[in-house]
Amino acid sequence: MRSFVWFTLAVASLVTAAPSETKPCGAHKIKEEIAHPIGWVKGKPAHPDVPIELRIALPQPNFSELERHLYEVSDPFHERYGQHLSKEEVEALVAPHSESVHMVNEWLASHGIYEDDIVRSPAKDWVRVTVPIRLAEQMMDTKYYVWVNEKDGNTIIRTTQYSIPENVHEHVELVQPTTLFSTLRGMDTTFRFTAEDSANVAKVNADAPPISVPSASGGKVDASCNSTITVTCLLQLYNAVGFKPTGKVGNAIGITGYLEQFANIADLQLFYAEQRPDALNSSFKFVSVKGGLNNQTLSEAGAEANLDTQFAFGLTHPIPGTFYSTAGRPPFIPDAGTPTDTNEPYTDWLDFVLSHPSPPQTISTSYADSEQTVPVSFAKRACNGFAQLGARGVSLTFSSGDGGVGDGDPNPATQTCFSNDGRNVTRFIPLFPPSCPFVTAVGGTIHIPETAVFFSGGGFSNVFNRPTFQELAVSKFLAKLPKGKFAGLFNPNGRAIPDVAAQADLFKIFLSGRTGLIGGTSAAAPTFAAFVSLLNEARLSKRQAPLGFLNPLLYTIDALSPKAFNDITVGNNPGCGTEGFNATQGWDAVTGLGTPNFGVLKDIVTSFPVSLLP
Ligand SMILES: *[C@@H]1O[C@H](CO)[C@@H](O)[C@H](O)[C@H]1NC(C)=O
Ligand SMILES: *[C@@H]1O[C@H](CO)[C@@H](O)[C@H](O)[C@H]1NC(C)=O
Ligand SMILES: *[C@@H]1O[C@H](CO)[C@@H](O)[C@H](O)[C@H]1NC(C)=O
Ligand SMILES: *[C@@H]1O[C@H](CO)[C@@H](O)[C@H](O)[C@H]1NC(C)=O
Ligand SMILES: *[C@@H]1O[C@H](CO)[C@@H](O)[C@H](O)[C@H]1NC(C)=O
Ligand SMILES: *[C@@H]1O[C@H](CO)[C@@H](O)[C@H](O)[C@H]1NC(C)=O
Numbered sequence: 001m002r003s004f005v006w007f008t009l010a011v012a013s014l015v016t017a018a019p020s021e022t023k024p025c026g027a028h029k030i031k032e033e034i035a036h037p038i039g040w041v042k043g044k045p046a047h048p049d050v051p052i053e054l055r056i057a058l059p060q061p062n063f064s065e066l067e068r069h070l071y072e073v074s075d076p077f078h079e080r081y082g083q084h085l086s087k088e089e090v091e092a093l094v095a096p097h098s099e100s101v102h103m104v105n106e107w108l109a110s111h112g113i114y115e116d117d118i119v120r121s122p123a124k125d126w127v128r129v130t131v132p133i134r135l136a137e138q139m140m141d142t143k144y145y146v147w148v149n150e151k152d153g154n155t156i157i158r159t160t161q162y163s164i165p166e167n168v169h170e171h172v173e174l175v176q177p178t179t180l181f182s183t184l185r186g187m188d189t190t191f192r193f194t195a196e197d198s199a200n201v202a203k204v205n206a207d208a209p210p211i212s213v214p215s216a217s218g219g220k221v222d223a224s225c226n227s228t229i230t231v232t233c234l235l236q237l238y239n240a241v242g243f244k245p246t247g248k249v250g251n252a253i254g255i256t257g258y259l260e261q262f263a264n265i266a267d268l269q270l271f272y273a274e275q276r277p278d279a280l281n282s283s284f285k286f287v288s289v290k291g292g293l294n295n296q297t298l299s300e301a302g303a304e305a306n307l308d309t310q311f312a313f314g315l316t317h318p319i320p321g322t323f324y325s326t327a328g329r330p331p332f333i334p335d336a337g338t339p340t341d342t343n344e345p346y347t348d349w350l351d352f353v354l355s356h357p358s359p360p361q362t363i364s365t366s367y368a369d370s371e372q373t374v375p376v377s378f379a380k381r382a383c384n385g386f387a388q389l390g391a392r393g394v395s396l397t398f399s400s401g402d403g404g405v406g407d408g409d410p411n412p413a414t415q416t417c418f419s420n421d422g423r424n425v426t427r428f429i430p431l432f433p434p435s436c437p438f439v440t441a442v443g444g445t446i447h448i449p450e451t452a453v454f455f456s457g458g459g460f461s462n463v464f465n466r467p468t469f470q471e472l473a474v475s476k477f478l479a480k481l482p483k484g485k486f487a488g489l490f491n492p493n494g495r496a497i498p499d500v501a502a503q504a505d506l507f508k509i510f511l512s513g514r515t516g517l518i519g520g521t522s523a524a525a526p527t528f529a530a531f532v533s534l535l536n537e538a539r540l541s542k543r544q545a546p547l548g549f550l551n552p553l554l555y556t557i558d559a560l561s562p563k564a565f566n567d568i569t570v571g572n573n574p575g576c577g578t579e580g581f582n583a584t585q586g587w588d589a590v591t592g593l594g595t596p597n598f599g600v601l602k603d604i605v606t607s608f609p610v611s612l613l614p
Helices: 004-021 063-074 086-095 097-109 132-139 166-171 200-201 231-237 265-275 305-317 346-354 376-391 468-480 522-543 551-560 598-605
Strands: 030-035 040-045 050-055 126-132 144-147 155-158 163-164 174-176 189-194 253-257 284-290 323-324 362-365 365-370 394-401 438-446 459-465 493-499 500-503 507-511 514-519
Touching: 030 166, 030 174, 050 132, 063 086, 063 305, 063 376, 063 551, 086 376, 097 166, 126 132, 132 163, 132 598, 163 166, 174 376, 231 305, 231 500, 253 305, 253 522, 265 305, 265 507, 284 346, 305 323, 305 514, 305 522, 323 346, 346 376, 362 522, 365 394, 376 394, 376 459, 394 522, 438 522, 468 493, 468 551, 500 522, 514 522, 522 598, 551 598
Parallel strands: 253 323, 253 362, 284 323, 362 394, 394 438, 438 500
Antiparallel strands: 030 163, 040 144, 050 126, 050 174, 144 155, 189 514, 459 493, 507 514
């Protein structure tokens, strides 16, 4: 990153240089325009000297080619299954046309911005330049304002409309931060410190006989698991007791953290001492993305980050774990000294991890935005980034959301189920990235026997069409909906959420040295990811390729092997003043295909025709 002092000097010279070097680039034409964003109040004009890092996306003309490769290597019936693409192959497939690179260069040069000022992604499909607001306004014939969030008072610098020169239009897919008004949230809805000390919590049902669960390891689960979820509970319930990863087959698992959440290592050791004694003294690799924090002060740890790391790494020990901490969050102080941020750090993380030669094969994220607050162009572009990771053999899980069919805000009083498109009609609100078809969206269950947990995010994307891999499963579900039910509230042709589910409440974690119970689909995503990582361990130890993009495989397995997932048929996910969807037999918009049966899945994924690793 550039130092601020250097930056101020550079900006000064840019601004003075600009007028004399201006080249005609054609008249400006509107590139993107949005209605007044719900939940935001327009404040004063942005200070002209505030630096802003513009990200310019150049079109990826061969993306459909990448998508074809992705589906071939992810379809278990295809001869290329598991033959993932290299970093270089993926980059070649998302590279922009050289004319686009040239035209964007010309446009930037006409404002005094040259190669030395530009940061390019490895595939050259993203260009970043840091400029003062006044120059951004000239480049895009726009006006930036300070916008204030009605709920939390956070401020961002945005505009509702921007233009670019007509002859550059087809060479630029989007420029941000402009119209992006999203508010990234962690999906850890419920958190309560337990009143008792840790010993008491575990003892609640110590004497009760185990619960009979036919699909579990040995057909039973400890009685205490109905009120407190531990690593042991999940290994029992999802039939993985006795599977011992070596951690020596090149397998790895990653957890992403945003919003300045970091995972506390002292808490992790307390957690291990109680729930995973053989992991004691082991830790994970910390990776800072764009200055993401790793403040190990005990009182500063994040519940979300602690939950994700304690369970993901606790379930998969000794598979090496990585925690990515990506910077970028409100509050942002709108003065000249503070660079504004995108408030949408997935692209920073994607840029980082895509530039890495060998990312972890399984990565879980428990953060999301309301899909409607993410501009369509941006959602599609970020989703394409997830596809690139899938093509390289990385499995991505995302929490499906904690608001049922609502916007992920667990508080019904502040939940906003109004469309953000200017029409302000009532509408179910799916979340992004879970609505991206190239990631695996994980919903939530509770109790044993398992039922759908009421907050489990589910529904249908308004941006992404339904992919073929889920058409059969989802159309059966839609056919069962009472006629006309929720008509107009959701898009019946959309990508359906979630794909699968896992336990999502009553997880016992350590935070700041104390135990607490926590819930949210935040718990479900790293749990499902952990079992995926164990499946990868089984495959890699037989020199089979990792699973990569999971969805085509998951739906295929479910259709052929009913025992691979525990079908959840009780519960619903209320929101937006409705009772939400019902959990039903087969796929449903609350728990997807169901929760994993590791033992059955392991036998399947290590037995079908596979391409061996080189
Ligand atoms: C896209 O693919 C076509 C056909 O394979 C190739 O000729 C063309 O150069 C590619 N475009 C880019 C921008 O790489
Ligand atoms: C688990 O707890 C739920 C909710 O309290 C209860 O309905 C269910 O019967 C319990 N399961 C068992 C096996 O007792
Ligand atoms: C962890 O480290 C402590 C202190 O160094 C040591 O006493 C203990 O045996 C170690 N535990 C394991 C499981 O390695
Ligand atoms: C961590 O945060 C605390 C409180 O905000 C601060 O006092 C401390 O200096 C920070 N430590 C590090 C290593 O950044
Ligand atoms: C949208 O409609 C709801 C209910 O009619 C109303 O409460 C809300 O203020 C409206 N929001 C906007 C931005 O018009
Ligand atoms: C859910 O199930 C209940 C009880 O069978 C039924 O009355 C209701 O219409 C169902 N709702 C949906 C959305 O399918």
